[in-house]
Amino acid sequence: MNQTDRANRRSSLFAWALALPMPIWQTLFFVAALLFLVVMSFWSVQNFRVTPDFTFDNWIKIYSAGYFRVTYVRTVLYALLAATLASLIAFPCAYGLAFKASPLMRRIVVASLIMPYFTSYLVRANSWKILLTDQGVINSVLGTVGLGPLPMTSNLFAVMIGYLTLILPIVILLQYFSLANVDRRLIEAAHNLRCGRVRTVFQVIIPSARTGLILAATFAFILSFGDFVSPSFLGNNKPPTLTVLMVDAVKSGSQWPRAAVVALTMVATLLLVAFLAMNFAYGEKRKRP
């Protein structure tokens, strides 16, 4: 009895010790910041100065603005497109890494995929401009064979290049991690059952790795949705995304409260997306024994 008691106490100490650090940290250093954003969305701005108030003006203004709705839909579609593109482009890479590459190549490639994150994304986006402008590297090369110039800046193409710069390596890595852990026996079983290569991929490998694949796409969506650098540095802010809209609000007489409204809308959207994605990722797995 006594012994079980002690064991229980030790056990609950163990559970608390592991469960608590995260909520403590986030409560101390984040929750108030989040609440502040909510509170601030009801404040007003007088002469460039954010002033405590309780008004729904900001919410009404933003939600009734036609440009906000258009921009919202555009941003969602952009992020969706980026996540889809990244997932599709990444999959053959991750697959090749997991099943075709030698251990050495795998190490080199995985390390290489981590490296870009150690150069500033701002610098990388900025360099794309040198490559993509009308007189840039790519168009100059095309020019020598009598092609172009192709318009590759200030448009959707440029924005997607920027997003992919940000998300492609991480999507490949996450997909690779999940593919690498697919149970090989499953695959061998599929082969023994004379299941074709392509069918094995779609009916065995993708379903088993699905949690990771969805997680990777979700990551891609979240990162693109909230990115300011690509639509701004490469898309030249035209047409704008929500982050550009936020900066606009701030730059027009310190409308931080309206920026907060946009930000909170973005948070709600991303939470919904994450929630749906996780349900989708884990949902059917749970049903299986």
Place this chain on the structure above:
Amino acid sequence: MIHTYKGRGLVTRRSLLKAGVALAGTASGFSLARAQSDDKVVSLLSWPGHGAQDVVGDFEKANGVKVQAKEYTSGEEMMALLQSSPPGTFDVILSDAEYTSQLQQASLIDEMNPADYPLDEFWPEFQKFPAQFVDGKLYAIVVDYGFLGLVYNTKRLTREEVDSYAILSNEKVKGKVGMYDWYLPNMMCLSLGEGNRPPHDIDNAKYDTLKQKLFGLAPQMSGIGVWSSVFSQLTNEESWVMPGVGAWAALLLEKGGVPIKAVVPKEGGLQWTEMLSVSANSGKKDLAKKFIQYMTSAEGQVKEATKAAYWASIPNKAGWKLLNEKNPEAAEKLEHKLDARNVMDELKEGKIFVRDVPKQQPIETWNEAWTEFKNM
């Protein structure tokens, strides 16, 4: 700004207000982390470049102090940082003229004694520069300024072609017009092009015309961007002409070998103005005063005019003389020659308007048009 809901839901409002103030309040005296109040450090809040070695090096040596700068990239960031930083964080604040009265109203800057500063060496226009004063009292001193009009590619366009903002709608520059992403300088320049003087004080009918003018430019545009995009667009000839940009950018590009020049078209131009103030809660106001004295002195002014980050015009006439002696080439490029046509002549002709926010419409009305424009 519109304020409805006043007086309604008072309880909620008041408690929210309290919560808000508690959250936003800048923890007076409660602060654990003291701002570095080392006696030997001047803390400057400014646009990039003013606290760099090439500008403040001499001051540091002469006084045995260090200048540390927090550099912002928009006036709004400056206001937000000032309002939420612990008291005593900054000693000197460099702000655009638009913000001086806001800073004064928020009691963030101190009144200054005119006798402490070399105002009598300034050009007459700058001795009395309105944004320096609130109720006749001195709160800020101009340290540098410049004009905004058009910048253009000299290989693609002639000086005559860019003598009017009309060039922006010209077929010749279709798809070659760029802009910096901020409603204010662009729409004000277009307003000048429409013959509005001053450009920010226009009635609703004129504002509507201006808005249509802006929307009409959509097919002319090549891009709207942050500064690095602006520079890249001009360098790569994606844009041949841009409104609302001035000599500071053109001179940087020109020094880099890109054929770009700035002009003030015949309809006029805007003036951006950077000013120095003493932070109200600085613990080192004497040192702050010394720093501002240095920056507005002839020597400091020459450094300011030719600082690495960007060149700019200066208000101190003694500074002009020294610049002409020390660096005649820069004086020439900046149009600071004393014996030839110079920037003061342009000021005297009444073509230049100090950049200001819209007067008869709320800022947000203008900004919404800008956002709509970007969505086109």
Place this chain on the structure above:
Amino acid sequence: MKADRIISLAFKAYIWLALLFVFAPILTSFVFSFDANKFAAIPWGGFSTKWYAEAFADPEIAKSLRNTVIVALSSSILATLIGFTAAYTDYRYDFFGKRVYLALAFIPPTIPVIILGVAMLVLLGRIGLSGQLHSVIIAHVVYSLPFAMALIRLRLSQMNKDLEAAAWNLGASQWRALKEIIIPFCLPAIFSALFLTKAVSFDEYAIAWFVSGFNETLPVRILILLQREVSPKVNAIGSLVFIVSMTLVMLAQIVFLMREPGSGKGKRI
């Protein structure tokens, strides 16, 4: 089989192509960091090392680099540690309010940094922790912890639950099982998490601008260089940082390779 080899080669070629895309901007910035032109354009303006000289001569850059290294190291270790405990809790326990628990971790990256910066400044200013290097560390842990947590959680979901239970049955304490079973199993994910959170911190400029006061980090410096002066120094800085971090990653890989004999994974199918 011949077909197998061709397919295998095609995959490898595709991987190298993807890497080319990933490295294109990095190589470009490397090449143009030696361009004599101040404003990058074709044709190249001739070879010059002046931007490196300028970058080395700039005390602000050295200072911000040092700050960034401190912030990235500290915040990545903290974020990974906290992320691990949270991921394990999510893996192991079911409890009331778990959704809130998870939301608490995952909300920060959904808030655009441009405005999260202001909010963090107000909060940290209020509790007297703003304007210092540790302010940036605190904020970056908040922001990057979920990335660590997600990676480690992903790894845990691939673990056989019976393993830990077996250890308990053999008399191991929970702590011991954690140390001997869970942590070794999660090690690759823990390393990835360390790298990823470090990278997040290395690249974050918006929150850092607001809360760092005068202790600016490298991304903040780069942002400012790109916002006004638009100096090619940024290419030089980018390339230097890249070379240094590449060397470190390579060294880490070599150490890793020597310590751990090749695992059985990665058999061809």
